Amino acid sequence: MVIDFIKKEVTFDEKVLDLTKREFEILELLAKREGKIVSREELLQHFWGISDTAETRTIDVLISKIRKKLNNHYIKTKRGFGYYFEENET
Numbered sequence: 001m002v003i004d005f006i007k008k009e010v011t012f013d014e015k016v017l018d019l020t021k022r023e024f025e026i027l028e029l030l031a032k033r034e035g036k037i038v039s040r041e042e043l044l045q046h047f048w049g050i051s052d053t054a055e056t057r058t059i060d061v062l063i064s065k066i067r068k069k070l071n072n073h074y075i076k077t078k079r080g081f082g083y084y085f086e087e088n089e090t
Helices: 021-032 040-048 058-069
Strands: 002-004 009-012 075-078 082-085
Touching: 002 021, 021 040, 021 058, 021 082, 040 058, 040 082, 058 075
Parallel strands: none
Antiparallel strands: 002 009, 075 082
């Protein structure tokens, strides 16, 4: 996978992915913090200014869509903590 932060493009399996602006932004944030867990709350606050996450599944839905486009590679979940980006999967 190649993420072009200038062109705002992601190439995966030799194809440019059709990511929405928000999907790209989430992937970009996680990739730039590779290996560091980012909570749902932090993502919601960062992108929407929302601090109460009890009622929203927005992040979960977007992460699911990104994962699908990446064939379930790179974005991992640490249950109870959040999401993280892992370039070199084992």
